[in-house]
Amino acid sequence: GIQVEQSPPDLILQEGANSTLRCNFSDSVNNLQWFHQNPWGQLINLFYIPSGTKQNGRLSATTVATERYSSLYISSSQTTDSGVYFCAVQAQGGSEKLVFGKGTKLTVNP
Amino acid sequence: DTEVTQTPKHLVMGMTNKKSLKCEQHMGHRAMYWYKQKAKKPPELMFVYSYEKLSINESVPSRFSPECPNSSLLNLHLHALQPEDSALYLCASSLQPRPYEQYFGPGTRLTVT
Numbered sequence: 001g002i003q004v005e006q007s008p009p010d011l012i013l014q015e016g017a018n019s020t021l022r023c024n025f026s027d028s029v030n031n032l033q034w035f036h037q038n039p040w041g042q043l044i045n046l047f048y049i050p051s052g053t054k055q056n057g058r059l060s061a062t063t064v065a066t067e068r069y070s071s072l073y074i075s076s077s078q079t080t081d082s083g084v085y086f087c088a089v090q091a092q093g094g095s096e097k098l099v100f101g102k103g104t105k106l107t108v109n110p
Numbered sequence: 111d112t113e114v115t116q117t118p119k120h121l122v123m124g125m126t127n128k129k130s131l132k133c134e135q136h137m138g139h140r141a142m143y144w145y146k147q148k149a150k151k152p153p154e155l156m157f158v159y160s161y162e163k164l165s166i167n168e169s170v171p172s173r174f175s176p177e178c179p180n181s182s183l184l185n186l187h188l189h190a191l192q193p194e195d196s197a198l199y200l201c202a203s204s205l206q207p208r209p210y211e212q213y214f215g216p217g218t219r220l221t222v223t
Contacts, residue, residue, distance in 0.1 A: 030209035041198050041217045043153070048211040086152055088212075095166060096141060096207040100152035 002027045002091040006101035013077050013108050021072040021104045023087030031090035031098070032063050034072050038083050046072070046085075077108045113137075114215035116201050122221045125191060131218045133184040133201030141207040142184040144176060145200040147217075153200055159184060160207045191222045 003026040013019055023032075034046040047054050047061040049070065054061050058077075063070040074081055084103040090096070114135045123129050133142065141160050145153040158166035159178040167176075173195075175187040184201055198217045204210040 031211070033211060035214075041147070041200075041219065043200065043214040045211065045213060050209065088152075090209055092209075096143075096158045096160065097155050097166065097168075098143075098202075098212055100154075102152055 001097075002029070002089060002094065002099050004087060004089055004099055004101035006085075006087055006104050008104060009102065010105045011107070013106070015077060015079060015108055015110050017077050017108075018073070018075045019077060019106070021074070021085050021087075021106075023070040023072070023089075023101055025068050025070075025087075025089050027068070027094075028092040029065065029068075029089040030092045032070055033088050033098070034061055034070070035086045035088065036081075036083050037086060037103070043086070074106075077106075079108045079110055082106055082108045114201055114203055114213050116199075116215035116218050118218060119216065120219050120221075122223060123188065123191065124223055125193070127191075128187070128189045130188065131186040131199055131201075131220075133186075133203075133215055134182055135203040135213075136182055137203065137205075137213070138181075139203035139205050139213075140181060141204045141210070142178060143202040143204075143212065144184070144186055145202065145214075147198040147200060149197075157186075158207065165207065188220075191220075193222050196221045 088100045144156040147153040177185040201215040202212045
């Protein structure tokens with residue numbers, strides 16, 4: 001099945017810093033989503049981005065489908081950005097299954 | 111509105127109990143999902159319902175029994191669980207099975223004693 005790798009596994013920042021999270025996948029996809037999981041377990045949709053670039057406030061995401069990667073960029077980080085960021089994909093020609101990477105745990109210190 | 115609701119938020123049950131988890135969405139979505147998430151791990155798919163029919167069962171033990179009574183409601187019936195089944199159970203829905211965006215509920219944190 002499709003493999004999803006996220007990097008880095010852990011990231012510690014000072015408030016106000018910028019960061020880039022990476023997601024590599026092993027096969028063509030027709031769905032790619034970025035989520036933020038808060039400390040209470042809620043998975044919050046950040047982006048649905050099988051290709052192209054999107055921006056939402058301080059967050060932006062880019063997926064280059066031909067090179068099989070996606071990046072999530074967080075600017076001017078805040079303590080509320082802390083949590084785990086997951087990339088999840090559905091393989092093109094595959095099932096409805098959304099396959100998650102192992103996540104990046106982000107800690108933003110004041 | 112992109113809300114998926116789940117009840118209860120927390121559940122503690124013994125190994126001989128029978129309980130059910132409930133998930134509801136009113137977005138007109140025709141695909142619904144159950145995921146299981148252990149601590150410090152990513153969510154893992156358990157079941158997919160597509161147009162109220164079970165389309166994927168990821169080799170889940172029979173002590174977990176899903177049910178989709180209608181297009182808005184998804185249940186997960188639990189019986190004779192083991193302590194290792196303690197986890198966060200997440201429900202999700204999407205407009206159609208693929209390749210549409212999935213929206214997750216807040217989850218039920220289950221502890222089996």
